[in-house]
Amino acid sequence: MREQDLLDKLRKIERLYAGATTHGEKEAAAEAIARIKRRLGEAAKIDRPVEYKFTLVDGWSRKLFLALLRRYALKPYRRARQRRNTVMVKVPRSFVEETLWPEFLELSAVLQSYLDEVTERVISQGIYADEGDEEVVEDLD
Secondary structure, three states, X not given: OOHHHHHHHHHHHHHHHHOOOOOOHHHHHHHHHHHHHHHXXXXXXXXXEEEEEEEOOOHHHHHHHHHHXXXXXXXXXXXXXXXXXXXXXXXXXXXXXXXXXXXXXXXXXXXXXXXXXXXXXXXXXXXXXXXXXXXXXXXXO
């Protein structure tokens, strides 16, 4: 997958969660973000924001999640003694369940697939081409 293909997939996911019906590049992206922000504002009127604690498994997921929160004008934070992989945010439950978390999971899967592909290609071309798993041996106590 080329980087442009990855960006196209990410934009398609964004349009899906925003309910976009047009496909104009920059305009559609800006409209999609605006629609989601409006939905978030409407959800906050009905469904009071609550504090969520997200624990993300790796640095890539954390960066993606922080970017997604900031895109929707949400303010991520963590408490002084919390680990770096913890992200706190106050957000309406309905927005998390219907938009934020499902969109994050889809974006994360696409990004992870791309990063796996790039990693395998770089290791194969730059270090060693054997992509097999390690051998499993019985304990020799």
